[in-house]
Amino acid sequence: MRRNWLRPLPRPIIIPGVVTLVTLGDVRSLIERNLTTRCRQRAAWSYVARRLAEAARDGGDTKRVAVPLRMVLLVEGVECRPQAMLRSFPFSALRY
Numbered sequence: 001m002r003r004n005w006l007r008p009l010p011r012p013i014i015i016p017g018v019v020t021l022v023t024l025g026d027v028r029s030l031i032e033r034n035l036t037t038r039c040r041q042r043a044a045w046s047y048v049a050r051r052l053a054e055a056a057r058d059g060g061d062t063k064r065v066a067v068p069l070r071m072v073l074l075v076e077g078v079e080c081r082p083q084a085m086l087r088s089f090p091f092s093a094l095r096y
Contacts, residue, residue: 003056
């Protein structure tokens with residue numbers, strides 16, 4: 001089955017001054033290009049990588065990637081935060 005790396009995360013994850021992770025592909029690049037082999041072999045990162053592959057392959061919930069990813073980043077001391085969600089304003093509720 002073909003993997004869909006373009007699937008968006010529930011909310012972008014910002015690593016200030018480094019990267020904003022928007023899609024599963026962004027997370028994949030972070031893991032493959034920025035982590036050492038030794039780091040990728042740690043249990044926490046292996047878990048994130050497995051959830052990432054499942055979400056890309058099976059269309060599973062991307063929260064199963066985003067939540068553990070944020071937890072691993074925070075445990076490793078990497079500042080990260082979800083991008084604020086813009087709420088759509090119900091303009092139809094305005095009375096002129």
